Amino acid sequence: MTGNAHPADRGQTRVPASDGGDTTVERPSPAAAGGQGVHCRACGSTLWPAQQYGCERCGADSTDLHLVDLAGTGRLLSFATVYSHPDLPTPYTVVEVALDSGQLIRGVWAEPASPGHPAVGIRVLATGTGAGDRTAFRLDEPLR
Amino acid sequence: MSGPVGARDAWVVGVGLHPYQRASATPYVTLGLTATRQALQDAGLRWPQVDSAYIGTALLGVAPGREMLRFLGATGLPISQVENASASGSTAFRHAVQDVASGSCEVSVAIGVDKPEPARLAARSSGVPALIDDVVNPLTHFALLMQSYMAQTGATVEQIAGVAVKNHANGALNPNAQRQKARTLQEVLAPPLVAGHLTRLQCTPIGEGAAAVIVASDDAIGRLGVDVRRTVRVVASQSRSEMLYDNENFDAALTRTTGAAALEQASVGPHDLDVVEVHDAFTIEELLYTEALGLAPAGEAAHAVQRGEFDIGGRVAVSASGGLLAMGHPTGPTGLGQVAEVVRQLRGEAGARQHPGAATGLVHMVGLGAVCVVHVLQRRQ
Numbered sequence: 001m002t003g004n005a006h007p008a009d010r011g012q013t014r015v016p017a018s019d020g021g022d023t024t025v026e027r028p029s030p031a032a033a034g035g036q037g038v039h040c041r042a043c044g045s046t047l048w049p050a051q052q053y054g055c056e057r058c059g060a061d062s063t064d065l066h067l068v069d070l071a072g073t074g075r076l077l078s079f080a081t082v083y084s085h086p087d088l089p090t091p092y093t094v095v096e097v098a099l100d101s102g103q104l105i106r107g108v109w110a111e112p113a114s115p116g117h118p119a120v121g122i123r124v125l126a127t128g129t130g131a132g133d134r135t136a137f138r139l140d141e142p143l144r
Numbered sequence: 145m146s147g148p149v150g151a152r153d154a155w156v157v158g159v160g161l162h163p164y165q166r167a168s169a170t171p172y173v174t175l176g177l178t179a180t181r182q183a184l185q186d187a188g189l190r191w192p193q194v195d196s197a198y199i200g201t202a203l204l205g206v207a208p209g210r211e212m213l214r215f216l217g218a219t220g221l222p223i224s225q226v227e228n229a230s231a232s233g234s235t236a237f238r239h240a241v242q243d244v245a246s247g248s249c250e251v252s253v254a255i256g257v258d259k260p261e262p263a264r265l266a267a268r269s270s271g272v273p274a275l276i277d278d279v280v281n282p283l284t285h286f287a288l289l290m291q292s293y294m295a296q297t298g299a300t301v302e303q304i305a306g307v308a309v310k311n312h313a314n315g316a317l318n319p320n321a322q323r324q325k326a327r328t329l330q331e332v333l334a335p336p337l338v339a340g341h342l343t344r345l346q347c348t349p350i351g352e353g354a355a356a357v358i359v360a361s362d363d364a365i366g367r368l369g370v371d372v373r374r375t376v377r378v379v380a381s382q383s384r385s386e387m388l389y390d391n392e393n394f395d396a397a398l399t400r401t402t403g404a405a406a407l408e409q410a411s412v413g414p415h416d417l418d419v420v421e422v423h424d425a426f427t428i429e430e431l432l433y434t435e436a437l438g439l440a441p442a443g444e445a446a447h448a449v450q451r452g453e454f455d456i457g458g459r460v461a462v463s464a465s466g467g468l469l470a471m472g473h474p475t476g477p478t479g480l481g482q483v484a485e486v487v488r489q490l491r492g493e494a495g496a497r498q499h500p501g502a503a504t505g506l507v508h509m510v511g512l513g514a515v516c517v518v519h520v521l522q523r524r525q
Binding site for chain 2: 051079080083092096098103120
């Protein structure tokens with residue numbers, strides 16, 4: 001679980017797994033970790049998450065949609081540590097991030113939460129996808 | 145249109161409730177029949193005089209309606225289930241109002257009934273990747289909104305918890321509430337935390353219960369001998385779904401849009417509202433929605449609560465029933481329980497919870513999706 005997680009400087013991230021266990025994975029590139037979005041040729045919007053059903057802004061079908069990498073960096077808008085969950089090990093911390101490419105996405109905080117970290121307004125870096133392919137974020141600067 | 149919500153006026157003529165409570169062995173049929181019989185008695189109507197029925201329910205399973213209503217006498221009336229997540233009851237009410245306002249029915253009933261069964265969310269099988277939906281349940285979603293609200297407005301944890309203190313005090317006066325105990329700020333803030341700054345008493349209890357609301361036309365009121373002085377006019381019925389808001393919080397934006405449409409339809413402004421019930425499943429929600437409805441300037445709702453402006457007897461009574469925080473949120477019944485509260489307030493029959501001079505009220509629910517349903521009700525002039 002993120003609450004007693006791993007040293008981020010080892011390039012690994014650990015998040016709660018759906019089966020209740022922990023999984024440690026290698027960190028992929030930030031762009032891929034920030035997730036993919038879908039760009040619409042008809043209206044020009046780029047939205048998250050990636051899908052091929054149709055454009056949520058203009059309704060164009062899949063012939064106008066193509067997948068794009070979203071920014072792996074952004075600004076933290078909010079966070080919440082979860083202390084109790086019916087199916088998952090706790091605590092873990094969820095963050096809401098405005099990516100530099102414009103999309104609002106949520107992920108898990110890849111570091112132990114501590115007073116002042118995370119905090120609203122800080123710059124964050126997508127660090128990879130962990131168990132269940134959840135997007136994870138950490139401070140966008142060397143930790144220590 | 146000659147009435148505000150359709151070709152003709154629609155009036156609430158009867159309301160009934162089964163108290164909201166923790167999950168028990170009581171069958172849903174008992175819950176629903178109790179509320180429906182009470183609403184019939186309140187209206188002075190008999191079941192054969194009801195032309196259509198809408199069952200607001202999200203958790204009971206397929207086709208619960210006739211299995212319950214046949215025990216009022218199998219009159220053959222049309223019965224439909226309405227599922228719209230937390231807004232199921234509000235949406236059932238909207239269908240009943242439209243049946244009457246359109247002229248297709250003279251008397252229609254909306255009945256909300258649910259027991260806290262596990263729900264299967266369609267979004268989980270939509271095929272759209274939602275990588276962290278499992279870690280972001282509603283509790284976490286609103287804990288995130290609370291943190292960003294605090295950062296944006298400077299509101300404190302104590303001010304936000306004040307919503308729960310107010311609503312638990314109201315719930316203590318409501319015999320139909322699941323939580324009927326007044327709580328101090330210290331009790332509301334007592335550990336443990338469940339998510340973010342939210343404590344258990346700042347989160348709605350999900351239990352069971354039922355609520356029924358009967359809607360009738362002017363013709364039916366005259367023909368069936370309904371006490372016209374106790375009828376309450378439906379002056380707005382609006383429902384909207386989420387759009388793209390460029391990263392603005394969708395709950396607040398959707399409420400603002402739907403609320404503005406309802407106030408326009410009712411030809412009233414926010415300052416005209418005397419009693420308001422909002423979807424306060426979490427303390428932060430009452431602040432977001434009262435601001436979105438124009439009851440307080442942006443970022444000011446926490447101060448309004450602290451100054452007592454939303455108390456019974458204050459500027460506008462918000463969640464006089466106890467709200468979802470204290471009255472509870474059995475899902476299907478919730479929106480109809482709000483209507484029952486506002487109807488009693490507008491009739492002057494709310495007893496210890498009576499807000500003096502209540503003439504105009506608004507009820508608001510949001511549901512997963514997201515959807516939003518808002519109605520405005522008015523005392524007969």
